[in-house]
Amino acid sequence: MSFILASRGGIAIGETAASHWLHIVPWGIRKLARYVKDKYGNPPVFITENGMDDPNKPFMALSTALQDNKRISYHRDYLSNLSAAIRQDGCDVRGYFIWSLLDNWEWNSGYTVRFGLYYIDYKNNLTRIPKASVQWFKSFLGQNEMLSE
Template identity: 75%
Template structure:
């Protein structure tokens, strides 16, 4: 009997380069690379290898640098995050519509800026800016407006950056 589970398939290659060439742009964190086509490829791999089980992407996101001189105004203009989610969701849409992958959900990582394990407050993942110096005030970033637009339209993943 051949086991078809995550443990028997754990010998995957987890590098961010191929033949010494990065496969995608690096995010603020050293370990995180932006490879939107990879999520479609992964969805198809799971479909083909495991019989197309229902999938829910429970965490997907990108971080921005948060240096001591980063202004709130600059932090709120998170165009890289918008492009990231637009590109990943476009690939997931193609996996669903064209490749017939059974993808049921997608959750953004993360709703709020928070403390990251090894990087503390030097990076920000949230859709909402948390002002750690001002009573933890939460301020929506540009990506919040973009997501509201996407969710309201239910079909259009494009959004013109302000």
Template identity: 50%
Template sequence: MANQGYTLLCLLVNFLNFLTRTEFDIFGHCNSPVTLSRRSFPKDFIFGTSSSAYQYEGATNEDGRGPSIWDIFAHDFSDRIADGSNGDVAEEFYHRYEDDVKVMKNLGFDAFRFSISWTRVLPSGKLSGGVNLKGINYYNNLINELLSNGLEPFVTLLQFDPPQALEDEYGGFRTVRDGVPIGPVAASSWLYVYPRGIQDVLLYLKSEYNNPLVYITENGMDDYNNETLPLQKALNDSMRIDYYHRHLWFLYKAIGDGANVKGYFAWSFLDNYEWGSGYTVRFGINFVDYSDGLKRYLKNSAKWFQNFLHT
């Protein structure tokens, strides 16, 4: 039951923007308290941040990894990516995870949610095609690094990057988009901001699914990647801070109403490759300088979380 609730919540929260609603009062009049901190939540509540393999790792042709559908799509149909880019390098998390994990620890997070690249472990998509031990070792080392820094690993088995070999053999997942806007749009055209929706979904789960154990594994918003902005202005992401504050307030209210929520993961730890938007939008609480060796800088939202988690 817990696993069913976990999966359902992940889907519902990530696609809140497609629910049929007509209310647009999302930034004001939510009566959120001036002071909201870790102490507002249960002692065993987990706060984490998130990533996904293709959007973060890079190293797509290293150490025996096979091609995913996104490796092929981003290269063969680059005209369908906003900036013609791909995830070949991304944030180089594959080579830089040790430094990034230390930042997570310093910010005060309890956990890190990451996905496993299917083709880094099973290059052909199947056990019959062989297991890539270098891929196994990478994830084993990442998990050990998290544990040694006091961070709990949360693993997503698949995040939109199934093997191309299985796509060729079986065809892919197909879905139909159907819905209306529910609030102001963020930088991604599919993302509408509606903080109260997080409370509504949780209470719906409580009512309709016997209040399952829930971890919110992804919640965040993007803004446009304005390359003309000076660095210090780019780090001043006040709208993102407001977004997190209001969503956490409605989460706090849902828990107060009895929702069985045990964790919340902010998306995303770093600016990342954002699928069809490429690098034209930024989701991270940490800034990645794509023009200067992928250097990382704390955004104000990261500092906000640090204060929130240490208060």
């Protein structure tokens, strides 16, 4: 497999998250799952970190910071493509873990970005506050739990 850059002919293949190196390309996860299946004989796969970051804007209203609709769309679109890889392409994907549960210090960006489903209030005793994506995931998991019964 040749490595593909984040752009083709100078045009980005996907929207950029807050970190300039992180591009949002949901169809890529399905393509990658099929590649692993074909190249390596369909081994069990666990995706251990998948997510995107938002900029940390210290003067943004908390209510605005908690509305992480871009993160919801990100995971909805990636999980939809992953579901197609499993159900339609027969890929043996057994787990998907969010990057990240909590906002934290990012090794390359410090506290300038936020990856978490939970907002961490760095100025108020590290209080954890669920973002809109937490409720979305609860609903998503509840729907999929009913489908598996």
